[in-house]
Amino acid sequence: MTLRHAKRLFHSVFTRLLIVTLIAGMAITFTVIVGFIAIRVHSKGALERNLLLYVEYLTDDLGIPPDEGRAREIARRTGMTISYAHGDQSWQTGPPPRYFNPNRAWVRQRVPGIWVGSSKGHHFVRIFHGGGELTFIAPRDMHHGKEAGWILAGMAATLALILGGAYWVTRQALGPLRKLKAGVDQAGKGKLDHRIPRSGSSEFCDLADAFNAMAERLDHLLHSKEQLLLDVSHELRSPITRLKVQLEFLKDSEMRESLGSDLAEIEAMITSILESARMRHAAAVLNLESVDMGQLVRSLAAGFAEIEPGVAVGELADVSAVVDPEKIRTVLRNLLENALKHTPEDGTAVSISMAAAPDRIDIVVADKGEGIPASELPHLFEPFYRPDRSRSRKTGGYGLGLSLCKAIVDAHGGTIDLASTPGEGTTVTVSLPRSADSQQS
Incomplete structure (x- = not known):
């Protein structure tokens, strides 16, 4: 232990x-x-x-x-x-x-x-x-003396029975707390559809009802928020299309080019929102297969060979894991793109390495870039959250990449952790279970 x-x-x-x-x-x-x-x-x-x-x-x-x-x-x-x-x-x-x-x-x-x-x-x-x-x-x-010994043995046996009964009663009485903790863990992973069964005393039943009601309200609010965002994004496509048509009749070429750039940015944002929502829904549906993780990382890193300062492949464990290869590639690709985006071209290459344990693998992506303030770290996996709001969307994105990465990793039953120090760089660790049984548990 x-x-x-x-x-x-x-x-x-x-x-x-x-x-x-x-x-x-x-x-x-x-x-x-x-x-x-x-x-x-x-x-x-x-x-x-x-x-x-x-x-x-x-x-x-x-x-x-x-x-x-x-x-x-x-x-x-x-x-x-x-x-x-x-x-x-x-x-x-x-x-x-x-x-x-x-x-x-x-x-x-x-x-x-x-x-x-x-x-x-x-x-x-x-x-x-x-x-x-x-x-x-x-x-x-x-x-x-023998009778006294039997009496003492009987007292010891009775005391053991009393303590054993107290142990069993206490464990049964606190059973709903373990179910409540499991429900909180599921809610923390974003599974707000999980409900706690009513059991135990009236106080525990009231607590289970309060938790279930809270989870249901949160699920409804998040679903409504997401649906509103999708509806608005979808409805904006039509007026943007009309604006682009009208823009062609604008005689001032400089203004036409400037407005066209703004419209293209808005259209790119809408496309990114809709695509991210589609992928988040698809993240929960995994096409699992046994994958050579070392080969997957090497092939992915090779695609960044021409992007400065480059990606350095560190030590890779020769192990396989049961994952959805396309979705894991999406996660690692987003992490490498973010690391390269915030590392100077003349800086140190971004590194990616992998270590193996009996039940999981740990993939680490590290850079020596600008880093992120500690106050921003708890919010980085929230949709549309961007640490530096002064950055342009062209370089900073829309704050959807890490949110999507977390959704995919959670669907695999893994974890994603981020550590960063301003001026020293950022390290992201993705832990994935090696077997499908571990993911289901």
Whole structure:
């Protein structure tokens, strides 16, 4: 996983909610454990008090000096281990419990001459009696330990089920957000006909309805704007034709030539608008085929050999891609023409190169021309947008070329990015998927 994907995953709402759920689960578990420990400590004190009271009865029962036979009978009935140490009269009713180590036990003195402690869950009491040291060891209940283990395992399994259920519920609840993001991505690519299905809670349904209504209005406005432009451009052809006819009867040749030039420019603009609209509609219809991209770039660059300062072909990856070759040629031709148009004839040649990745190819067109201000970059792919409005249309065009390039690249499922620094030049990167499956996804 790359650093960018890791940051994106960490900053997602779903991940944060999941982290909150995990922290809440851990806090609940910690609280339960602390509660169990507090109960155990409290019950341990009560156990010791009861054990001391019981040992007092047993001590009286054993007599002075302690009766070994009686001690063995008590040990058999209670499961205790009783030992007595007094010179040559030392005895023990049986081996101490497993893992019991009195030298490493936790010991405290309750009253003078009486010690109470525990080792590995085994409690013991040591007292002075009959001139010697009498020890009672109460082993822990092994079955109780197993039951406690099963209880803890059950708690862990229950907690895992709770967290798993919280994960599933959270993911289901935030599912509409992923659909909304997909809709926003589609709208950002210009696919305003995409609609978000209504699902989830009422708030998400309202959000989906608001997005769909917004996309529909934008689609309608853009379609109306484009249709109006086409209608006006088409209707202007007739009066321009009549003006050209009338212009032939004008006696002043200088004025006739000047007006004719203006009419030719207007006619060229109308033709460019209509042709661009036709090509934008056709951009979505792709005739895909496997194309040797290196050969395509070389053949295209060869067509600019006689235009100063020329096109230098850089490193080209020998790969193929499933594209519409004619439309990709249109994209690259427009980019090279723009780069040459804004590079001095005695300047550095425009370069074109290509790199390949497992799933895409990157075609880079770079020039060392005049460059574009940073404030203009976000608008360059908008139709009719021209960074330098003082340029003549003869050299600056009508602001339709980059818009058409973006429409074609978007139809291929790719991206087109532009970076520029005034006085240093401009670099355009076209990324295209290598397979048709990548384009459909």
